[in-house]
Amino acid sequence: MINKRDFLKGGATAIVASTGTTAAMARVRPSLGSQAGLASWQAHVGQRFEVDGHPVTLQAVRRVPSPQAGEQFSLSFAGPLPPGLGDALHTLALQGGAAQTLYLARTPLGLRADFCHLQS
Numbered sequence: 001m002i003n004k005r006d007f008l009k010g011g012a013t014a015i016v017a018s019t020g021t022t023a024a025m026a027r028v029r030p031s032l033g034s035q036a037g038l039a040s041w042q043a044h045v046g047q048r049f050e051v052d053g054h055p056v057t058l059q060a061v062r063r064v065p066s067p068q069a070g071e072q073f074s075l076s077f078a079g080p081l082p083p084g085l086g087d088a089l090h091t092l093a094l095q096g097g098a099a100q101t102l103y104l105a106r107t108p109l110g111l112r113a114d115f116c117h118l119q120s
Contacts, residue, residue, distance in 0.1 A: 037117065038063060038073045048095045055079055055095075056110060070118035078110040085111075 041061045049056050056079035064072040086106045092113075093099035104111040 038071055038115075041073070041075055044094065049077065050093045050095065051077065051081075051090050051104065051111060052085065054081055054085065056081070059110070064114070066116075068116075068118050070116065072114075072116045074115070075113040076107070076110065077104075077112070081106070081110065 038061060041058070044058050045061060047058050049058060056077040058075060059078045060076040062074050062076070064074055066072045088103070089101050090104045090111075091099050092102050092104070102113045104113050
């Protein structure tokens, strides 16, 4: 059985030991996927992605106001795109990361993806 004094001593040691790893962990960007939220995508602004093999950069993540409970936002990607790449399901991959399928809409500046994560 552990007493309160030993528990507190062990906890303090764990806190001190983990202090050095906190800064390193803060530099690790969260993983992305269909359930990734606004903050996860914001951490990737400026990162290079590929859409069906064509390089694009995540330029902006914008919150979309809504009366619904939840999180709605849009992603804006910029980069040179071939004329045939239009509104459709496309494979989006973070360079060196996992790929996912998203519906991307062509815009005058590149591509846009919209997310709606409603809460029940």
